[in-house]
Amino acid sequence: MHNKTSQIISSIIILFCLSSTGIHASEANGIIKIKSTHGVSATINKLEAILRKKGMTIFKRVDHTAGADKVGLQLRSTELLIFGNPKVGTPLMQCSQTAALDLPQKALVYKDVKGQVWLAYNDPAYMAKRHNLKNCDAAVQKVTNALAKFAKIATE
Numbered sequence: 001m002h003n004k005t006s007q008i009i010s011s012i013i014i015l016f017c018l019s020s021t022g023i024h025a026s027e028a029n030g031i032i033k034i035k036s037t038h039g040v041s042a043t044i045n046k047l048e049a050i051l052r053k054k055g056m057t058i059f060k061r062v063d064h065t066a067g068a069d070k071v072g073l074q075l076r077s078t079e080l081l082i083f084g085n086p087k088v089g090t091p092l093m094q095c096s097q098t099a100a101l102d103l104p105q106k107a108l109v110y111k112d113v114k115g116q117v118w119l120a121y122n123d124p125a126y127m128a129k130r131h132n133l134k135n136c137d138a139a140v141q142k143v144t145n146a147l148a149k150f151a152k153i154a155t156e
Contacts, residue, residue: 030122031120031121033118035117036118037155038117043155047154059082078108080106081106088143096134099133105121119151121147
């Protein structure tokens with residue numbers, strides 16, 4: 001029981017620290033959200049540029065707002081970037097092939113109802129739990145660190 005209480009307290013402290021820095025992590029749904037100081041296009045352009053610079057493959061950029069426009073619907077600015085690198089993703093799939101359901105990585109940049117732009121992506125630790133990645137801590141930490149670094153560059 002003591003260990004469970006410690007985990008809960010640690011989670012609360014981490015979430016408080018993240019929220020005070022503009023980073024919001026939701027343990028319930030495994031999404032990390034970071035406030036951007038730029039518009040949607042500028043944020044996703046910066047993200048795409050740093051990913052390319054770091055040797056990532058950009059598989060697809062999806063403009064959901066343009067898609068909505070094509071069918072006569074309105075959607076606040078919303079773009080998705082799908083990207084990856086086999087050197088990073090393969091070790092995760094070696095731990096559990098079902099991790100491929102969440103790979104390649106995706107980053108969503110959108111404007112909320114208040115006009116705030118957010119960059120959101122799946123929390124690698126959540127993915128590790130979801131796919132029961134055993135003995136894969138180093139690979140998960142590598143992805144976690146890289147995504148946090150790329151997101152910070154794109155949003156500042």
